[in-house]
Amino acid sequence: MKPLSFSLTLQLPLPSPDDKRADVERLRETSGIENLYVPLELMCALPAALRKKNFSIKPVFGITGPCTRLLEIDTEQVFGIAIDIGTTNIVASLFDLKSIKKISEKHMTNPQTVYGDDILSRMHFAMSRGVEELQTAVIGGLNSIIASLADDAKIKTQGIFAVTVASNTAMTHLLLGLDVSNIPIEPYIPVVHSPVFLKAGELDLAVNPGATVYTFPNAGSYVGGDIISGILSLGIHKAEAPTVLIDVGTNAEIVVGMKDWLFVGAGAAGPALEGGVFSAGMRAQPGAIYMIEIDSVTHGVRYKTIEDAQPAGICGSGVIDLVAELFEKGIIDSMGRFRDTAGVVRTENGLSFIVVRTERATIEVSEREINNFLRSKAAMFTSLHVLLKSLGLGFRDIDRFYIAGALGTGVRVRKAIGIGMLPDIPVEKYIPANNSSLSGAELLLTNGELHREVEKIRSMITYREMNTDTEFMKEFPDALFLPHLNPDILTNG
Structure with a gap:
């Protein structure tokens, strides 16, 4: 197992009247890398470098698909x-x-958010103003986080020889400066499925300019490299029994599969869990309310915030808790409408429920926001149900149920089941997958030969477009109810 970029300690045989091999051939044969490619700039530098070191060197190589490239x-x-x-x-x-x-891990807000919170807004910006601004923004963000990681580890960025990137199809296109105008319109065609291997210098990344950059391929406009990376990290393509992955980001991408076959469907569910539906919604960061309980008599609210900071808003798991508690305590009915009861007030946004009221902030949720959330949860559940049904499977046939993205961050599964967001199956089948996209990128970074497995995964995927699916449209209205107009479906599928 070799990482995407790796070094060898080599003592090359010295040239002699009996050994007149060229320097490149000498390096190739001593390294044992038959498919070695030496770029011209390093070919020019090789003779002097070898003789200065008396032919004892520690070269760095990068796996780049069919060949292995000399990087240093x-x-x-x-x-x-x-x-x-x-x-x-x-x-x-x-x-x-x-x-x-x-060594370490860091995160930051995507600098492209100034051009729109959702990917559709950014694509529209790119379509009207060009992709360059968005590409510059994301590369600037990447260089910032790379520099921070290097500074903390006290290493030089010139010593970074490999980068793996997992992202959705549109984000990958924006990173590479590719035209996104055909992604959001039928028939939803990306520029490329497998950009895969690049040089860091082509993207102005602040690492060694010759470093190998691997971008995970996509299987379509709405099945991005992040999903393929997640499948790799969880081993769904090798599973012996049907397995599900729900990754809630901008959309809810749903993977159903096992060895030999993979089906993927997508529905719009992410914004409800990332601050895009609730005015008080926010990302999972300090001050975000992530757990909520409502007293059954007084309707007083108890909550927990990340890092016990002052409440600033509600993140994904808190949104699910809130809607579940409002329904369980009879504050909203099965259609998400408020009842005339304690805690419900009329504001400029209509009927609302006060979650937190302090001197610093008032956090509330309106009936309109709840209805928007119900559309998101209905889209997610219906996508899953329709996809499974098309494969002749029910919820009970699923061996493992991975939850990732905004849904997988601290969510209380029983609360999500209670509102019909997840099927009512034994909770032990639910497994938090955390950031499966990053995990897959880490796997490939540390085992470069996995790029062949990634291509195999991509070729196994069959995609089902939910936005235009007649069965989805037929079942979607029933899932708008809490927990569902036909509750038996949550158990039996």
Whole structure:
């Protein structure tokens, strides 16, 4: 197992009258890398470097698909960065590729959010103003987080020789400066499925300019590299029994599969869990309310915030808790409408429920916001149900149920089941997958040969477009109810 970029300690045989091999051939044969490619700039530098070191060198090589590329003739440092570019957040981790050890991890808000919170807004911006501004913004963000990781580890960015990037299809296009105008319109065609191997210098990334950059491929406009990376990290493509992954980001991408086959469907569910539906919604960061309980008599609210900070808003798990508690305590009915009861007030937004009222802030949820949330939860559940039904499967046939993205961050599964967001199956089948996209990027960074497995995964995927699916449209209205117009469906599927 070799990482995406790796070093070797080599003592090349000295040239002699009996050994007149060229320097490049000498390096190729001593390294044992038959498919070695030496770029011209390093070919020019090789003779002097070899003779200065008496033919004893520590070169760095990068796996780039069909060939292995010489990246540096002689160096001590070999580090790599794995990156998950989300629509909202960027997360990156730094690895020592000699010891295959993770050094640190950092996250930041995606700088592109100034051009729109959702990916559709950014694509429209790119379509009207060009992609360059958005590309510059995200690369600036990546360089910032790379520099921060390097500074903390006290290493030079020139010693970073490999970068893996997992992101959705549109985000990958924006990173590469590709035209996104055909992604959001039928028939939803990206520029490329497999950009895969690039050089860091092509993207102006603040690492060694010759570093290998691997971008995870997509399987369509709405099945991005982040999903393929998640499948890789969880091993769904090798599972012996049907397995589900729900990754809630900008959309809810749903993977159903096992060895030999993978089906993916997508529905718009993410904004409800990332601050896009509730005015008080926010990302999972300090001050975000992540757990809520409502007293059954007084309707007083107890809550917990991340890092016990002053409440600033509600993150994804808190949104699910809130709607579940409002329904369980009879404050809203099965259609999400408020009843005339304690805690319900009339504001400029209509009927609302006060979650928190302090001197600093009032956090409330309106009936309109609840209805918008119900549309998101209905889209997610219906996508899952329709996809499984098309495969002749029910909820009970699923062996493992991975939950990732905004839904997987601290969610109380029983609360999500109670509002019909997740099927009513044994809770032990639900497994938090956390950031499966980053995990897949880390796997490939530390085992470069996995790029072949990634291509296999991409070829296994069959995509079902939910936005135009007649069965989805037929079942969607029933899922708008709490928990569902036909509650038996939650158990039986």
